[in-house]
Amino acid sequence: MLRERLTAEMKAAMKAGEKQKLSTVRMIQAALKDKDIEARVSGNGTGQIDEAEILSLLQKMIKQRTEAASVYEQGGRPELAEGERAEVAIIATFLPQQMDEAETRAAIAAAVAETAAAGPKDMGKVIAVLKGKYAGQMDFSKASGLVKEALAGK
Structure with a gap:
């Protein structure tokens, strides 16, 4: 279900000309393909990761970008930090509501x-x-x- 949503969001971003969203969704799909290839190589029967693993991948991507944004801030590169935060916001839209x-x-x-x-x-x-x-x-x-x-x- 999440895979279909990613594809639909990518098409919508293309049509709307949203370059940031399009590049972020493509980045997610590329990471997803890498994980699918890993699953195939490791002998996973379906050759695709399941929804829980996709959600875990998205959380990992958010963590990486959050850390990168703080490094950019410390390095005096606020424009790069802002780009990372924009990616975090887009990736977060694909995660379910977080528990309090x-x-x-x-x-x-x-x-x-x-x-x-x-x-x-x-x-x-x-x-x-x-x-x-x-x-x-x-x-x-x-x-x-x-x-x-x-x-x-x-």
Whole structure:
């Protein structure tokens, strides 16, 4: 479904003459093709990555561009930082609504109960469950701290 949406957005950007959006969507599709090729080489049956992996890829792209924007800002190149932020905004439109902190804490509590996590050593199990259920909806860099906090009391 996300693949079709990317193609439709690319066509719409072409027709509207939105160069920034067009180049960003093409960049996403190129990264997606790279991941599909990796999946084929590694022996994935379909030769394509699934929706959760696509969402993970988009989050990774956002993180890369956010970091690049801060580096450009520190280097005195605000025009390049602005370009990176524009790409972040476009990529973010393809992600589902992000969970707020209360929803994240509730999901973590449910995952801890589901995995019967007994302490910090079970953090990997909890994160794996969260990634399976909430890919693209949860910021896992923040969630890992909350999981650690939730498991510290056990």
